[in-house]
Amino acid sequence: MESLKFDLENTELRTVNQYLHRPAAELSGKNVVISNPNGAHNIAVGLNAEVNVTIDGHAGYYAAGMNQLATVTVTGSASTGVAENMMSGVVHVKGFASNAAGATAQGGLLIIDGDAGLRCGISLKGADIVVGGSVGSFSAFMAQAGNLVVLGDAGEALGDSLYEARLFVRGNVKSLGADCEEKEMDQESRNILVDLLAKSGHAEVDPDSFKLFGSARTLYNFHVDNAGAY
Amino acid sequence: MCGIVGLLVKNQSMRANIGQLMMPMLIGMTERGPDSAGMAVFTSPVDANALKYSLYAPTADFSWKALEQAFNSEHSDQVTLAVKGNHAILTSAVDTVKVKSWIKQAYPQIHILSVGQSIDVYKDTGLPADVAARYDLPALSGTHLVGHTRMATESAITPAHAHPFTAGTDWCLVHNGSLSNPNSLRRKLQHEGINFETDNDTEAACRFLEWRMREGDDLKTALEHGFDELDGFYTLLMGTKDQLALVRDPFACKPAVVAEHDDYVAIASEFRSLAHLPDVKNAHVFEPSPKEMYVWKV
Known part of the structure; x- marks a missing residue:
């Protein structure tokens, strides 16, 4: 596969992002490595092609935001809002991620090997997030659809005002937010968990060591007859 | 929005160059704070x-x-x-x-x-690079320093409103965020006979914590009182004659990232300001947790 390298020490970020916004057919299958990201904001945002991007170091705010189709790997940490509003594709942070990771993401898979900060998966709208470490307080706040898998612990007010997202937590939950409750692990949820663990490099982790949390559905006008529509 | 930077040099041979080491940190925070900048450096007493x-x-x-x-x-x-x-x-x-x-x-x-x-403070209005050149900040030497770049949100842009703020002796504080109860804090402290120089919210936090320590609190206890009394958003970085201390509000509304290396401890609002430190690739980089106290000694 063709490989291309950009060094942000001597290349404008705009040049790199403009290259990554070329027509999908030109980029498809290419590997792009971005070195010396040095915490710059908005690296590899708005991608819409089946391209593999490696950000080799620490990324700043909104890395891989609005991602579609692309696979973006951050070898270091990611700052606020990594993969925010992702539509599809995969974003993999090998270090830790700061606040609001995967906020409002509608599709695709966000993998964070380390810890995630506060408000991870806030207003999640259908994407999957797997966190190898722990998540901070107010994670999955008002999450509407999708799945959050946490191998470590969760902070305060997990899943506050939750809609129909599933929250799988292996460690301790400091406290549950309003209208979030523990659910029995049904077969469908277990299958989702097993699939996500396999996709995120955690196939060896026992799915039965997780608890499932979901919405008690008392805070919104939910008709269970319509559950299939979600 | 504001930017904070802090650097504590553990390697004695690097202390003469603390100003040089700090400069990319301060410049890296220009976008977060283009209207004023300031620096407190702690030298040999x-x-x-x-x-x-x-x-x-x-x-x-x-x-x-x-x-x-x-x-x-x-x-x-x-x-x-x-x-x-x-x-x-x-x-x-x-x-x-x-x-x-x-x-x-x-x-x-x-x-x-x-x-x-030990403390020397320089602060003024202008771009961080201009303020640094005006006061020859690259030439600073010392054990540790606390710096700030300001984007004013709640009070005027003047040299006196720039950070760091100080109170008492060998104590300074910089702040990214905004407090919602500085007026009540100020009134409370004025009843204790404490005078204020500005209407800035950060000055209230600075004088509150210094007052607590004069009342007998150690730094840790003073900060615990701070969590109870300070309402609003804050990442606070503080310097004493032999320590740097960092706290973030319980909602972690304002950022901070730390790089711990054998030679130094560096703190900044964002990694952008840590990226050019020597051998930072081998530093332990982490995000401090909300409502935790982090204290580093010289």
């Missing part, structure tokens, strides 16, 4: 019976020589001011109450930016 005063004159043509002579004749002292533009450091063993009241009466236009045995 002056004689045990002396104190040094960082002084700021509002005009560039101020005659420091005249102040020096007036001070010496008034106090029968032989001080020599270390002058950098409209900034000067006065070191004297004269009683500190006398020094402060003399400056206030004889030179009411002069601001005392800091008092202590």
